Amino acid sequence: MTDISAIRAAATRLRGHARVTPMLTSPFLDAIAGRPVLIKAECLQHTGAFKYRGARNAVAALDPPGVVAFSSGNHAQAVALACREWGVPSVVVMPADAPQLKVENTRALGATVVLYDRDTEDRDAIGARLAADRGYALIKPFDMAEVIAGQGTAGLELAEQAAALGVTRADVLVPCGGGGLTAGMGLALEAVAPGLRVRPVEPEGFDDVTQALATGRVVPNARLSGSICDAIVTPAPGALTWPVLQRLCGPGLAVSEDAVLRAMALAHDRLKLVLEPGGAVALAAALFCPDERRADDEPVIVMASGGNVDRAVMMRALGN
């Protein structure tokens, strides 16, 4: 099980490797939200997403002869870079409909990419077989203790940065796919900043965690593709992440595609940040979810990650 000591160990392993990403604000976004919005700009992490934290921690903790991973794209790039830094080979299984930029980057960072069909093939099975065949370690995108611990280091940083801004009581909205980041941050905040509560944010139609938190029962998403939020389209939370999410999360939030595109455009205008759709869901929730728009002065904190968006999708957001 991941706990705060595992997260602290991860922070030690990541020191000098992962970036300390800045906490940003904008008076224009505060005005839209009706309260102060603090944005943790984790899209500025290496490879453009928080995933580098978990991948680097897992590689450093396991010291494997090689790594197999499956990923919609951000974990793929993170594993490729972490393995290149560590000097070991990586094989990454990616969906055939992953954004071109993510596939190209993963290859350019030195990984061997194996494509699969998201609707008909089982990436877990493909990954497990490849790992067994080669004697490599399988580094899962979220349901793995070392990965959750690595993502949790973003929570340690966020707590410190929020405290420096005088914020010790707030909701922390987190883009949520399989729940690795949300669980890791929840565990970190529970230990170091109990006034900060994580809440998962998902795309409408892919809000399995939000539903599961509401009903207490995990029902996988009906669809596995068809969202612009490719990074966080995951059938269901994991065996390791779900119990943590259930224990630590406030209510989940689901956002529309239109809200996501508008949040991307505002991140461009107001924060000078490039966010991909899946990385913009938490900002979209802070700005546009009706029950989140309030003037009660309690700040809201937003995780903004990742930023690996094809140019055409960003142009769509900007032309919206």
Add this chain to the structure above:
Amino acid sequence: MTDISAIRAAATRLRGHARVTPMLTSPFLDAIAGRPVLIKAECLQHTGAFKYRGARNAVAALDPPGVVAFSSGNHAQAVALACREWGVPSVVVMPADAPQLKVENTRALGATVVLYDRDTEDRDAIGARLAADRGYALIKPFDMAEVIAGQGTAGLELAEQAAALGVTRADVLVPCGGGGLTAGMGLALEAVAPGLRVRPVEPEGFDDVTQALATGRVVPNARLSGSICDAIVTPAPGALTWPVLQRLCGPGLAVSEDAVLRAMALAHDRLKLVLEPGGAVALAAALFCPDERRADDEPVIVMASGGNVDRAVMMRALGN
């Protein structure tokens, strides 16, 4: 005269107000440049540009009853925010062809905006008259000791961040209009990191500083409008900045509009940063100037600021 003690005093005034902006890198950009590229992401500063440093320092140092400023847009927003924070009114003279986003932001931050024609009217005269009429302080965009000192604080930060990455010998490419940032950073680096040498970067056709450095004689640019790099279209360096530039700068560089647009697209893809054309010239020089593309392993440092770009211009860069 601005010196290192004035810059250190500015750093003290700015502490807790200006953001410490991160230093970023990308293996993809290193590959294009043929050597390591360190990017100081100053577009993440308040109001999206380094200008906040100089404006805030000047307002804090002068403690005026009100402020008049003239600006193509980034200094305008910076003065507006600094005055709002300080609790004094501001009047800002802006060219009628300034990007819409910059004019709107300046108004939204509380300034009274006065528009003028860049080709036929003299902004210095308009600003001086407004200041005299109202008894306000005139805070110039670059040719003012307190402003140069404020911009210099970016140099102090950059030197520290470069040293932490093991870089103590490098060229520092700086977007250059009137030379406030370049002069301020040059003075800071001379004192704390003499192995780091500033070099101004300008748009082709508006390279007055580059020409003046080469010939030793200042000849104002023939044109005052017609560049996408609106932020750094300035007729000539100032009376205060020029002697500093002449003493401390390495050779200047001029970049094409096409190189600027490509640099903006790469900042989007690889750094997850939004840069405006004028803020992307130094990155463009590092990536695309033939004599700057070399594999001699000496890193190059790039100032990336500002980021206040209209969506249509960013879409043009992304669709390029």
